[in-house]
Amino acid sequence: MPFSPSSDSKADFVLITALPEERDALLDNLPGYRQLPPDNESIRNYFQADLPVVFSDGSTGTYRVIVMCLLGMGRIQAATATADAIRKWQPRYIILVGIAGGIEARDVRIGDILISDQIIDYELQKLTSQGPEIRWEVLRADPKLLDACRNYRSETWQESIQIQRPRKGKPRRHTGPIASGDKVIAFGKVLARYRNVWPKLIGVEMEAAGAAMAAFQSSAKPGFFMIRGVSDLADENKGTRSSEKWRPYACAVAAAFIVALLRNGPIPLYEKSSKKTQQVELILEGEFDAFSLSQQRNTIDVLAALLKIDPGDIRILEVRQGSIALLVEMPRVAASRLHELAINRDFRLKTIGLESLQVEGRATIRLIDTAAQDSNNILRWPSTTSVSGGVNVDAERDVNIHGDVVGRDKISNTHSANTSGGANIVGSVSVEGGSELVGRDKIEDNSIKTGNIIGAGVVVIGHGASASVTIEAPAPLIMALHQPPQPPQDFTGRKSELAQLVSILTQGVNTGIALYGLGGVGKSALALTLAKQLAPSYPDAQFYLNLKGTTQPMSTAEAMVRILRAYYPTSKLADREEELSGQYQSILYNQRALFVFDDADGAEQIERLMPPAGCAVIVTSRHHFTLPGLFTHGLDTLPPEDANALLTKIAPRIGGLGHTIAKLCGYLPLALRVAASTLATHVNLDPADYLRKLTDKQKRLELVEASIGLSYELLPPDLRQTWCKLSIFPDSFDEKAAAAVLELKPGRLLDVLGELVKGSLVEWNDVAKRYRLHDLVRLFAQKRLSKDEQQAAHQRAGQHYKHDKRQFYLIDAIFHLQHGGEYEEAAQLAVSNTSIIIGRGQSRTLRSLLERFKAGQLSNEQSGAVHISLGQVCTLLGEEKKAQARFKQAIAQAGTLSRSSSKSLLLARAYRGMGDLLQRESPPDALKWLQRGLQQLSGRDAQLEADMRIKVGTILMDLQKYTSAQESVELGMKLLLRGPSQLRAAALLNLSEIHYRQGHTRKGQQLAYRALKISAQLRDDWMMLRLKINMGVNADIEGNWSDAVTAYQDALELATRLGDVNHLTMLRINLGLLRMNMGDYAIADDHLQKGLKLARSHDYLKVHLANLLCNIADLDLRQSQSQEAMPSLLEAEHLAKEMGLDHLLPEIYRSLAQVYLLQQELRKASTFANKSVKLAEEFGDAVEMGKSLRVLGQVQWANNQHKVALDSFERSLSLLADHDPYESARTKAELGQRLKVNDELDRSIALMQEARATFQKLGAERDLASLDNFK
Template identity: 20%
Template structure:
């Protein structure tokens, strides 16, 4: 199937493979013919593209362009001596044609639900202006045609988005409306109505600051580009929004109803400001100069918890900078109506040698010390009948006295409640601990629209704070993804985000991104300028964590710095073996052994202390507790590790431990499910990467190559193929990688296989396998000679050199005929079967695949067994033997599912689609075909060999055979592999 994507930056693809014609004029010719489906005279086309040449020269150039198109896209054009056109029988999709047809039909009908859905579905095709970035030099007539098309399609897109936005606004579908309004603004930035829609929708969603920032952007655009100002209607709308700002009312409403931020947008203004003032209890809560962003669910949950009669002490626990204090103040503000004697904020930062906690509480409550009794007694007497909420902020540095005073006050005053913030629990009876996590972050593995990114609290906070510092700032399609990445780099920690957002005045996004990505320590340097009215430990993020660090005991500091060696989360066993102090900390060679340290118990205690103090995060994953450092804190710990002088020593120990770990788990086959085995590797992947990186840094090729080989099975099962070959390539390039020839041979064979089998890099694969073959002959390793011949045969097969492939593979089969290893012989049979199938010798291929199945059934390699069974099913499909094919495909799919072989599952689903088609279930075949496309895109992989050939034929056939192909295909794109499996199972049950 030929696919032309002309909306946005043009792309040409044939059977899902990108095609580059390498000629601007050849591309222009193909674009023009694709949009004008009729025969055109050669003379007219020559004049269109080469108007400044003679007729003879222009026609000669045209012949070259036609030849180039035929070279890359066979049978693309239908030509005669005098005319040419796009082949009428060609299966071709042109997004611009489909877009125009669908939109024009929809816009010509009444605006009902069906038309709205058609518009939603079709507008996604518009990825940018027609032939964006294309300029064909010297072809003015072509450029005029392209400009006309561009303007026409742009107008259709604008009208479609306008109608979608208006419909969403009319039906109060706010998120949908924001999504389309943002696209409308991007499409027509100087259209005032576009901005008006977006501003109104943002305000409806409670994003007041974003709405005001959008208005400012609109005003500047109109002034700078049109020398105009916003009209009266938009100006009045913004004035209404400014009058409606009431953050405090929003918080109170959430606390009363236990609702979410969506509920708040329905509130009106208070009936009487005088009544409000008379009924509001006293308080001393600080009034922040900036708005409170996000945390609406936490706010509602905390309000609900503190309204419970028996809940007396609630502690907000989390690392420094995560927003505990701000959340506590907001909760207190929301709960003021529920405590008739007020809500009182007690800042415990000044408490220390000169000020006691009791004095801080007394000062906040305006209670003066007397000579009678202790100050705690005086406080208890004052609070005995009070219905009051005290906010104890920053308890961690006086945790013992905070617990003692809280317990005495709560015992004395039955209607008193305390909300505390701390890095660790206060640990007295009745305490309810609530963890405060960083703000929500968008997943970097998924693609998000600009508006979808703005819905994340971390991104919203950055945008609001940046707009506060630079009023003209606005988040749009140009910077939203970078904002999301910055927030991810900062772990969603509010203090970090606020300090970095303030730098929007002096750094561009590109500079900020480059700095953050270049140096993890930049988290601190970017945030070096704090606010003058902040406590010293809040003036920089670095100082904040330094302050926490200085509160640790010496042994806790030592362990904290050592934890920086971990690349990701770690297990208790890992920290005990790597970070504990053994009896002899200088002598052991940690490249060859891992010592079991005698201080495991004390290491556990120190780690538990760091968890309690919120410097380390503990997570329950299945039956195991794992630990990790937030990235910002990890960067700080790295600085401390470097200063300690232990970095090389600790990284050597880390590498040694994970070399031993990988050896043990790579050979583990029995007594554990694939899912459990996989989860262990996934949990440790960050540490394996860190260990491999260290082996590269130190030139430890032997350790690095062995670790990579041990990890190879996991990488292959998970589809981490490019990562695998990248590590091998870099390790093999080390000078020390020449020392161990057996290890080098194994590494070349492994990565060479991945290069031809999965990645299609046949040239690199052949070079690697030829070096491996020479080493195997030098070492006299018959098994490796056979494996290398298999790999050379496989690469030749993929390059279309079938006869060369068969020669290599018959050599390897001869070698393995005397070898007891079933797996090696099975591989020779499988690859030889592939070569024979490519030569259309299906009967001979079936014999080889059947032999391979017989060998593998006697082995434990279920993953490989699935492959030749699938081929037997596909050969049965060639002969229309659907019952036989169904049996083979079902077994192959079940085997792939059992061992977690994702690519094998995808190939089986594609083969099942052919089976569905042969059985008359055309729509279901289209669903499966689309599900395969979605799975390949999600895994960034592609089918190869016979699977790819069969799938390409299937997609082309279904487009012509399925009357509702487009609609069914879009439905299938939403299906997961699990859903596809359920569809197959249901169909098989009905057919039984």
């Protein structure tokens, strides 16, 4: 492919973004990009890509493209960064790419493209007595790129948009002026003022004025251009959840468009450089991975260091599976040296240092002199050389310097040193230059001298004198959404299995893979290796979760909670598993996420954890099970050759004994790894002696215990028992927990744990900062502890977790106290914290622990309390029969107690549990149980009594016994202590609702605000959500629509944060209906469509689906779109009949009547209107009947039955007048219009004026406009 270089240091384009997400979207569209190494002259980070272009005449070439991201937002940051980029790269063009706010009045929609022909700077202002006066400054876009953009007619660029559009549609292009300044504009009145001066304004943003000014004022005079994707409409909705969903798409749209435009060749190439350089094409052939960007970048960095040229002078021409073609522009002296090597047939990878490329297998290199005119000058070398070792810098910060990575253990001698950062320095090494080589650990080496850092990694070549070298790698950035640990560095073999598994997932037939087999066979290692290969295909998130199937299986709910916590770290999540499942599926909808579920117990544990389409799952388990969409693969031990390779990779001195040791270890990866690590860390242990020990050792755990047992024997005697005590932890543990169990001081503890990690007897997770013992290793250690030793260790762990002030480890505390024989203490901790544990989604785990208590371990009183806690868990999980059985067992247990106070309290709690259980299905029965419970208390527990009285008040309110409800709640409040509490907030909310239902609006509001204040102090988001919805409903009923919208929007944000899809759907319905009545049809449609999407995504939300379809149809009908309304209404009718939602039928039939009325099918319209009226009358619903009579009147008027129609309107008005101000006003408007036609002008005018006053008060803009049109 021909290449026309711009210059040694010049760039064709510098693409600038303000935000990292904008930069990432650009890089995703640029093939073969790489990050350039930092230099001492700039604080900026740059990325470079060589972009192939095809011109209109068919000729081709390459643009050098530089990408940079600002350090911050705004004009100053943009101006400074642009000036820096111009000085460094002397670009021909500066292009600003990213997101912006669009102007809705110019028909701009979210997701569209903005092409700026002018930048309107509004920041320069004169302060006058009348306020600030803007002195506009106009900066024009580069005409060449603007013209190229206007004439770029292809729409194929949309295929490159890498983010799914949140809503159906296609991006449209808008060309015009864009306002720029330092202020975030989210206020319609400000935009309206700007548009008075600039009526063609299409958008607003914050950086263009600074970047454009820097370009125009520089001596180089690069052209300036800007492309923006619309992420919001620069109004009051900016920053809301709905607008935030568009940001990734808007970034992707802008990036895809600008890259496609550049690929189309909008400007000619630079003329060739006249410098004394030569272009050389290098083709490396070997096991190159065409999809490994890190391998490509590493190749360029090593070559650049070797040839002493800038990495920017090396371009990737083509990458195929098995080869990589590079075009290098280098001084002719360096090119001549390559010729000499070729002529002497001494061109070998090791000769020039290319062993650093870390290409597996064999590789050859061909040198092509592209500057030569004679084709005979093309030289080829067939020699092949193994490529390994050298310098490698990858994402895991493993740096090799002339040697292989051997792990993260620290080794020092005169010839090799391995830093804790994962770098290995082997042999005689020197670095050119005089500056210090900076690193993490100081290493003394007799043949190392300090020198320069070259590129992103460290490159050392040659020999030198004695000196010290330090290697420093930055600490990793831990992201909760990207959790999987790195696979073992010594992972060996399984290539065919990996290829098969990758193929299975990428074909799209299966959504997951289940790996099953013997413990220690390498399931987890293979899963993590597979996950690492698949990670680029699942960029949104990668999760790792140990489900503890072989010890204390994690409940499905707890697993969901842990994943949801990655998105919502502090919010309270749903209690019931069904609702939690909805949150789980909702947050993962439209995500490309990868899940590794390690050590699963079986199908039941995994089934609900299966994510929606677009995600992938890798499961490991000792059990074989099947699930739809899950491909199962049984994992066997390693083949003999791979087993030997693993042993010699970890401990090379095993030599020829590897095959025999591998056979004794049964080719089991865990046994192989532990055996090899034993030899690697104990250099005085002869491999032959070790082999003899393996042969002689008798073991129950067969292969694994052989190697673990020897490692155990090599521990100092005092360390052996210490290590065994750590086996009481069923999963990972931190240093504080280990200190408590081992009773060691911090300094000694770290030494002990360090020794155990070094010997591979304890694993360390650097991401989670926690330790663990492998399952089989834990089993080995447990067998070497006596029962008394185990109990004592469990007791210390239990006390440690119990006294954690954050209460993060309640489950752990209960587990260890229980296993330590402290049964009463464990039960008391579980019983007193049941609600907290349930709230964390650990219901099933709690149930498992509570069910472990055996007869005789607890007192009768504590046993009854445990039954009540189990009943509460079963109630939450929807297991009514089991819950009822537990409560009855508690009641029976209370009968065995001799102390009347203990008996009464236990009975009261059991009765309260029965009340909770029956509240939904049978409120009267629930009331009876609660009242029986109150009779038992008699002042024995004020808080419990208060809680039960508030619960009684709630049930009485639902039974419409408001006076009794109020008395009960107020009595409960008197029993509560002063100060903020959830119980006081709940009581105030109930009182507020009671007053609202009785029409005492002001009192209800006062109580609601008091509850809101307490909830805010407690940061109780669930209570806040309930309060906001309550306030919105009441404001809506009172006709305070603006207040209702505010309350609903606040509730919407809370529900979104909590992942409460049920309330999210309900709020979308309420906001959609409210906005529709206010005349904001576009916003109403947005809310309703989002609600519809949620309702269709979750089966348990199906109850909302018919209601949503009715509202969507109503919106269509208000815009006279009868054809669009019909499908929604027919589906709604089907759902209403199927689900028994008969109360929706009057609305459905009323809307069908309107459809047929618009279509002039008056007979059908009359039939459905009469059916609607009849059903509404049967249900006794005055509002529905009033609305149906209004539609019947419209049909009758269309049939020229004017007198009958007027009677229907009058009846509608009489029904609606006292119940719904808005619907009453709509009927008044309809009746007033008909009376005017009938020449009853006085009453017509009066009704129209009344309707106008109501519409004005409510803010029903379209209804007002309709009255004006009629006038």
